[in-house]
Amino acid sequence: MKKLLFPAAAIAALAVGGQALAADHQVKMLNMGADGIMVFEPGFVKAAPGDTVTFVAADASHDATAVFGPEGAELWAGAINEGLTVTLDKEGVYIYKCTPHLALGMVGVIQVGEAHNLEAAKKAAADLSATMATNKDRLGKYLEQVN
Numbered sequence: 328m329k330k331l332l333f334p335a336a337a338i339a340a341l342a343v344g345g346q347a348l349a350a351d352h353q354v355k356m357l358n359m360g361a362d363g364i365m366v367f368e369p370g371f372v373k374a375a376p377g378d379t380v381t382f383v384a385a386d387a388s389h390d391a392t393a394v395f396g397p398e399g400a401e402l403w404a405g406a407i408n409e410g411l412t413v414t415l416d417k418e419g420v421y422i423y424k425c426t427p428h429l430a431l432g433m434v435g436v437i438q439v440g441e442a443h444n445l446e447a448a449k450k451a452a453a454d455l456s457a458t459m460a461t462n463k464d465r466l467g468k469y470l471e472q473v474n
């Protein structure tokens with residue numbers, strides 16, 4: 328049997344006539360992950376404009392709800408125990424939380440394209456982190472990965 332060894336990316340590019348295909352970035356909502364308890368994994372995602380991010384309800388009792396984004400961006404609100412896919416068209420930095428576990432530092436950062444609103448994001452992160460009981464440094468660590 329003849330096997331076709333062709334890079335998947337090349338096939339995807341051909342399928343849309345040479346245009347870049349939007350990627351989907353999966354983020355798991357977990358009780359325990361590499362960054363500790365009550366955590367999004369990965370907590371930092373870098374995406375291109377038009378990409379999607381899918382929040383996967385891997386463990387129970389979590390949601391993913393945006394609390395900060397670039398001006399004019401549509402912010403999303405997730406539901407407890409439900410996955411969610413959002414399309415991110417507006418460039419900039421987004422911060423989201425798990426509503427029941429915000430106090431435990433269950434937050435995440437998404438960078439879409441250019442991080443033109445990084446300073447505003449840092450300010451929002453500082454305000455948000457001040458309300459947390461644990462993992463107060465998590466948001467700052469994720470924002471350090473913005474580039």
Ligand SMILES: [Cu+2]
Nearest residue numbers: 389425428433
């Ligand atoms: Cu949670």
